[in-house]
Amino acid sequence: MSIEQHQGGGPSGLPFDTVDEVQEVLRGRNYLAGRGLATAILLSLKMGRPLLLEGEAGVGKTEIAKTLAGVLDTELIRLQCYEGIDASQALYEWDYGRQLLFARALQDGDVDAADRVRQLYGPDFLLARPLLQAIRAEKRVVLLIDEIDRADDEFEAFLLEVLSDFTVTVPELGTIRAVSPPAVILTSNRTRELHDALKRRCMYQWIEFPELEREAEIVRLRAPNVSEPLARSVVTAIARLRELDLIKRPGSAEAIDWANALALLGAEAVTSEEGRLTLGWAIKNQDDMRLVEPRLHELLSE
Numbered sequence: 200m201s202i203e204q205h206q207g208g209g210p211s212g213l214p215f216d217t218v219d220e221v222q223e224v225l226r227g228r229n230y231l232a233g234r235g236l237a238t239a240i241l242l243s244l245k246m247g248r249p250l251l252l253e254g255e256a257g258v259g260k261t262e263i264a265k266t267l268a269g270v271l272d273t274e275l276i277r278l279q280c281y282e283g284i285d286a287s288q289a290l291y292e293w294d295y296g297r298q299l300l301f302a303r304a305l306q307d308g309d310v311d312a313a314d315r316v317r318q319l320y321g322p323d324f325l326l327a328r329p330l331l332q333a334i335r336a337e338k339r340v341v342l343l344i345d346e347i348d349r350a351d352d353e354f355e356a357f358l359l360e361v362l363s364d365f366t367v368t369v370p371e372l373g374t375i376r377a378v379s380p381p382a383v384i385l386t387s388n389r390t391r392e393l394h395d396a397l398k399r400r401c402m403y404q405w406i407e408f409p410e411l412e413r414e415a416e417i418v419r420l421r422a423p424n425v426s427e428p429l430a431r432s433v434v435t436a437i438a439r440l441r442e443l444d445l446i447k448r449p450g451s452a453e454a455i456d457w458a459n460a461l462a463l464l465g466a467e468a469v470t471s472e473e474g475r476l477t478l479g480w481a482i483k484n485q486d487d488m489r490l491v492e493p494r495l496h497e498l499l500s501e
Contacts, residue, residue: 254406257450
């Protein structure tokens with residue numbers, strides 16, 4: 200069943216109405232979602248609640264937001280979190296440079312002082328950042344709040360307030376309320392524990408590394424130039440690498456990249472010399488590389 204057949208077909212206006220349909224539509228966009236994730240997506244959208252995805256880096260948390268935006272035929276607005284991010288960088292700020300130029304231009308004009316202030320702090324000088332962009336959007340967008348665990352506690356508390364009712368108050372302009380609240384996806388690599396208040400607001404889903412068969416299917420789906428034997432060889436090696444005490448365990452993204460690199464070199468398996476030379480597609484840390492290299496023959500053997 201195609202996406203076009205689903206569009207607008209359900210009472211919710213979503214391109215799917217069941218968990219099976221979610222999986223089918225996502226697969227049509229080259230994303231293999233397990234039943235748990237597909238259920239979380241469906242309920243999050245139907246209930247209008249943010250979806251919080253946690254898991255190791257590289258398991259497809261960010262990719263699901265990109266895929267969902269395509270499925271819903273809407274814009275993806277991304278807020279990348281980092282240490283020190285504050286409300287102005289996520290919400291809005293004033294274009295002070297343009298305001299200053301405008302103020303100078305008004306100095307010689309016959310303009311009432313109160314009206315001058317209204318012009319200086321009007322919508323034309325407001326720089327909307329991702330959160331305000333999502334709230335002001337005329338139709339529902341997908342808002343991706345990526346790696347929320349990198350932000351501090353204060354920003355998390357601020358975010359919880361915004362997500363509770365999707366309204367923003369700009370003192371100079373008043374309250375801005377979302378006409379079509381965005382579909383919100385938050386991701387976390389769990390570098391720190393998020394507060395219970397935020398988790399209570401969200402539908403929560405932990406994403407595991409996929410099992411070998413599913414991961415081989417993911418590689419083949421995302422890298423169609425990779426043969427089935429090579430895909431299986433790569434995901435087997437990746438699974439063995441994950442069993443080691445690595446600082447950064449390789450995810451499906453690394454498996455796809457490694458398989459693509461080997462296919463471009465004409466390799467048929469990771470046991471080849473090309474497998475050793477391209478190990479940097481799977482291992483991204485020098486200490487991890489030192490741990491892996493002495494055991495490479497054992498790890499890459501069929």
